[in-house]
Amino acid sequence: MSWRGKIIRPLSACCLATGAACSEGTREPPPPAYTVTDSGGVRVVMNSGQQWGEDEGWQVTAEPVVTLGVRDYPVEQQFVRLGEVTRLSDGAIVVLEIEDMQLRAFDASGGLLWTAGGIGDGPGETRPYPDTRAVLAKLPGDTLQLQNGQDRIRFGSGGELIEQRKVNYTRFRRWGQIFLQYCPFDAYFLHDAIVFCADARQSPPGSDGWTSEQTIMRTDWSLDRLDTLGTFFEKVGASVEMEWFGERRKVRVSSRLGPKGSFRVGGHDRPRFLYARNDRYRIEVWDIRNGTLSMVVERRAPRRARTEEEIAFENQRGLFVPTGTDQPQLDWSDDRWSALDSVSIAEDFHLDELGYLWVRRGPSPSEGDEGMPREYTTPDGEVWETRGSSGLHDVFRPDGVYLGTVKLPHDLGIAEIGADYILGIVRDEVDIQYVWMYGLDRGGAGSG
Numbered sequence: 001m002s003w004r005g006k007i008i009r010p011l012s013a014c015c016l017a018t019g020a021a022c023s024e025g026t027r028e029p030p031p032p033a034y035t036v037t038d039s040g041g042v043r044v045v046m047n048s049g050q051q052w053g054e055d056e057g058w059q060v061t062a063e064p065v066v067t068l069g070v071r072d073y074p075v076e077q078q079f080v081r082l083g084e085v086t087r088l089s090d091g092a093i094v095v096l097e098i099e100d101m102q103l104r105a106f107d108a109s110g111g112l113l114w115t116a117g118g119i120g121d122g123p124g125e126t127r128p129y130p131d132t133r134a135v136l137a138k139l140p141g142d143t144l145q146l147q148n149g150q151d152r153i154r155f156g157s158g159g160e161l162i163e164q165r166k167v168n169y170t171r172f173r174r175w176g177q178i179f180l181q182y183c184p185f186d187a188y189f190l191h192d193a194i195v196f197c198a199d200a201r202q203s204p205p206g207s208d209g210w211t212s213e214q215t216i217m218r219t220d221w222s223l224d225r226l227d228t229l230g231t232f233f234e235k236v237g238a239s240v241e242m243e244w245f246g247e248r249r250k251v252r253v254s255s256r257l258g259p260k261g262s263f264r265v266g267g268h269d270r271p272r273f274l275y276a277r278n279d280r281y282r283i284e285v286w287d288i289r290n291g292t293l294s295m296v297v298e299r300r301a302p303r304r305a306r307t308e309e310e311i312a313f314e315n316q317r318g319l320f321v322p323t324g325t326d327q328p329q330l331d332w333s334d335d336r337w338s339a340l341d342s343v344s345i346a347e348d349f350h351l352d353e354l355g356y357l358w359v360r361r362g363p364s365p366s367e368g369d370e371g372m373p374r375e376y377t378t379p380d381g382e383v384w385e386t387r388g389s390s391g392l393h394d395v396f397r398p399d400g401v402y403l404g405t406v407k408l409p410h411d412l413g414i415a416e417i418g419a420d421y422i423l424g425i426v427r428d429e430v431d432i433q434y435v436w437m438y439g440l441d442r443g444g445a446g447s448g
Helices: 169-175 308-317
Strands: 034-039 042-047 066-068 082-087 093-097 102-106 112-117 135-139 143-148 151-155 161-166 193-203 209-220 227-244 247-254 261-266 272-277 282-287 292-299 346-351 357-361 373-377 383-387 392-396 402-407 413-417 421-427 433-441
Touching: 066 093, 082 135, 082 413, 082 421, 082 433, 093 135, 093 433, 112 151, 193 227, 209 261, 227 261, 227 272, 261 346, 272 346, 282 357, 308 383, 357 413
Parallel strands: 042 292
Antiparallel strands: 034 042, 066 433, 082 093, 093 102, 102 112, 135 143, 143 151, 151 161, 193 209, 209 227, 227 247, 261 272, 272 282, 282 292, 346 357, 357 392, 373 383, 392 402, 413 421, 421 433
């Protein structure tokens, strides 16, 4: 239901009666839905309830209002490997087709407006790299930025080339053995900042059990100064002996059931770095421009215990191991794996163009969303069914206050959320990609 204002409850009968004492039966006021504290200049918001009432909330259209993508014709809508998708202020939808490194702009009816970029060495062109992925971002003023390896290319809203720039890698590497592209997030050119991973450490060295951490750094295009945002937990694992390309050796592997850190970047107007772990509902918001932690958003919400089927499925899928190796047989009760005893609540998160934080929830049968069913076939042909991501998305105001939950299609991979739309990518049964845009009604002011 669209938000249209709070429901006004009728006054109690005692207060309507002349001279009646209203103190009798007075109920205690409900506890606050959130508390805000200051921790060394960092805003910490603890949410225990939601702002939306029973008949309030934001509304998403039942069906897409714009669809792009075909199997046969027209050829410009035959998407092979889509990257990011964005919508400009004039309504044009721009997609990045990684297969040919091209930007394609469409109107709402699917008509091709213009193309830009491509593979090559000419103006606005770039080449694919085996160890990185091209990323499209929209900057304020509808400037389009294509990031690819060390290249930053910017286009205007009509596809015209504005700038083509390359990182001075010789100067960049004076800080040591650091790389741009080996990070747990895709975009590292954020406005005029460069954000990257300086160190992926596994400690303690030589131990059978280990913890992996990522040190996130930032600089700008002058490359005059290097700053550290922080060092963040990524995952835990163990060194196990296994068959690897015909040899018995120790290999570092991590469990699918263990705790993990998630890293994201976003922010249309001001670049931010987001970090969370899957064993707690706590999201850190870092301001990249000044390199400081600006806010911590938490929510008290019950976790759902894993079912025996889910644990068996994850164990059957095995561990994250190098390609070409056999799956080791392990004792899952071993404490080195630090397996979670419940399903992660926050599976993914996204900052929309107005600064609202959307957190994709794990499956929640108690809220009517068991997640999208998925099938997995083992190498020996055995078929397993499990539940994937839900469509539930918790929405937080820019100040970290929890508004409520919006339900989106399970299979929609969110690309961008604007003031009145949600853009995403879906795949059909033969793995063909499509762009869908849904309408979003924030109920007027959109402030919650």
